Amino acid sequence: MLGAGRRAFSALSRPTLRNATTSTLFQSPAALRRLLSALAILEQREGKLNTGSLSAVTAAQKLGGSVHGFVAGSSIKSVADEAAKVEGLEKVIVVDSAAYDKGLPENYAPLLVENIKKGGYTHVVAGNTAFGKNVLPRVAALLDSQQISDITAIEDDKTFVRPIYAGNAIATVESSDAVKVITVRGTAFPAAAIGGGSAAVEDGVDPKVESQTEWVSEDLATSDRPDLATAGKVVSGGRGLKSKEEFDKIMNPLADSLGAAVGASRAAVDSGYADNSLQVGQTGKVVAPQLYLAVGISGAIQHLAGMKDSKVIAAINKDADAPIFQVADVGLVGDLFEKVPELTEKLKA
Ligand SMILES: Cc1cc2nc3c(=O)[nH]c(=O)nc-3n(C[C@H](O)[C@H](O)[C@H](O)COP(=O)(O)OP(=O)(O)OC[C@H]3O[C@@H](n4cnc5c(N)ncnc54)[C@H](O)[C@@H]3O)c2cc1C
Structure with missing residues (x-):
């Protein structure tokens, strides 16, 4: 047997995304919270809520303002009902259309942007999953925001912590974008619990943007073992x-x-x-x-x-x-x- 101590693995650096405006500095914390509203993007697959995506809700709650969830796909009612029970969500925005079943970024990103603009959200939060990494950069581009990826902590509503250089350095970044587009590392934010919530379910807007990409087929590895991303x-x-x-x-x-x-x-x-x-x-x-x-x-x-x-x-x-x-x-x-x-x-x- 050979035991070894865990190495201190990170060095600190503080690059700045952009200088923050000072307009919010004179708001009281309570007033600031009233101004903040976050949209947490929930993932679903074949009518089942992907509980891994509930890390986005936990992170959005840490911002301090109201938190709405967003989910889209066909026959979405059962997913919406489950999402409504997620603790910390005030509202679940739902778009019922088969066009969004596969989460193709070409039409999902404009769908999100329409709903973000309608809801006037200050923050958009998704998991740093294959889906989040696929869709959110397009959302950020359409909103003219600089995406803040794979965050592991939230210091305040505009300051976020994220590992860089394969985790060898930790960057604390500040964003002055009007809408902050964020993906969160699932291991840093435990999934919000399902059960205690009673969010209102509301239909979102569907811009029905034509996608030049067509989903043809998928070849998925299936296993009865625990999910790798969330296994203990x-x-x-x-x-x-x-x-x-x-x-x-x-x-x-x-x-x-x-x-x-x-x-x-x-x-x-x-x-x-x-x-x-x-x-x-x-x-x-x-x-x-x-x-x-x-x-x-x-x-x-x-x-x-x-x-x-x-x-x-x-x-x-x-x-x-x-x-x-x-x-x-x-x-x-x-x-x-x-x-x-x-x-x-x-x-x-
Ligand atoms: C941009 C970039 C991204 C990358 N991303 C990833 C990533 O996401 N994940 C990742 O894993 N790698 C990634 N890599 C690759 C990474 O650099 C390594 O090449 C890779 O992790 C090596 O895999 P390994 O440890 O299985 O193989 P090896 O480095 O070849 O190690 C094999 C080990 O097995 C041991 N071994 C051999 N036979 C036995 C035996 N009979 N009993 C006990 N031990 C044995 C050897 O001693 C050795 O330590 C990335 C590389 C780059 C450049």
């Missing part, structure tokens, strides 16, 4: 697994014995051992589970960017000098083909 435990495999067959043979039983989601390094994904959707890291998903177990992963900086905020990091690697051990709370130096099946058996027992 994640076991991730790397290039050390050597092949897809070995990856599945070693990692899946380990995941099942722990009730964990499966993740992978980019090298494992690029080598075809694991599906793209399982990639953890700078260009994959950012996760912060209670337990992250890295198997046959060296710990490249781009991988660490996606998991270094996990509560407990464990690693199994045959190389005692692998960088993963510098961030691991607990490590095991050994051959994964021997150690992981042994561990899986012990966990099952």
